[in-house]
Amino acid sequence: MMTCNKIPPFEIELILAHILKKSREYVLAHPERTLNKTQNSKFNQLVKRRENHEPMAYILGQKEFYGLDFKVTQDTLIPRPETELLVEEIIKLEPKNKTVIDIGTGSGNIIISLAKNIKNKNNFFAADISEKALRIARRNAKNHGVDKKIKFIKSDLLNYFFKNKKSLKIVNCKLIIASNLPYLSQKIYATTAPNVKNFEPKSALFSNKDGLAHYEKLFQQIKKLQNNCNVPHIMCYAEFSPEQKPSLAKLIKKYFPKANIKFRKDLGGKWRIAEIKL
């Protein structure tokens, strides 16, 4: 078994399993197994990347989310366990004949988990401003057999839908918006760990106006959908950073004074999801 002083044995086992295309259990059960020359050089490369603080998910090229494996690259955020709460809340609604849009889809982890777990018929859309992220999301959808169920679109927030209202059946529809948009403020982004700041895309993490600029723009667009596009039934789920709860609540009330708003805590007991029912 290969070892390395700077990296925990658990991670070495995962790297070896990745190189051998076997499970971690296989690696543990075969301590006598040696690597050939190519595998050995790959091992040294990957260990070096890890020593340089690159996240394991990028080294292995995948991350588990909601019980599914997602391909990730440095063009996509690494899905976080706390985002599973957003998926769970939407699944609980048991949506049927609705339009479900995931804004800022990244690797597609949210919309693919929804499409896999919601058996009723719905229109699923995944939007991102990054073409590179969308490419990964499409691949993940294919790997999970839901690529025919989801339409992937390049869009700055909801912009695409304003231009394509009819073809997307957005008029008169019942809409569910799932959003895990960039929400780190300047201050928090500056203190983020090197494994995040040096490797994950800033465009997926940082937002102006104390981290709420993306959500403010999204709320403006939702208001426009409500008022100008005949979409009366909208539910919006938004993930945020716990300290943003008071400022986010204020922002939601500014745009939707009559909305029914609920906040949910993640498993770590931190405020994480806003549920806005219009």
Ligand SMILES: C[S@@+](CC[C@H](N)C(=O)[O-])C[C@H]1O[C@@H](n2cnc3c(N)ncnc32)[C@H](O)[C@@H]1O
């Ligand atoms: C926090 S990441 C979330 C990724 C993924 N949904 C997840 O939960 O792991 C935010 C995503 O929003 C995308 N994004 C940033 N600005 C955007 C915009 N104006 N319109 C659409 N997507 C945007 C980024 O490219 C990134 O993929």
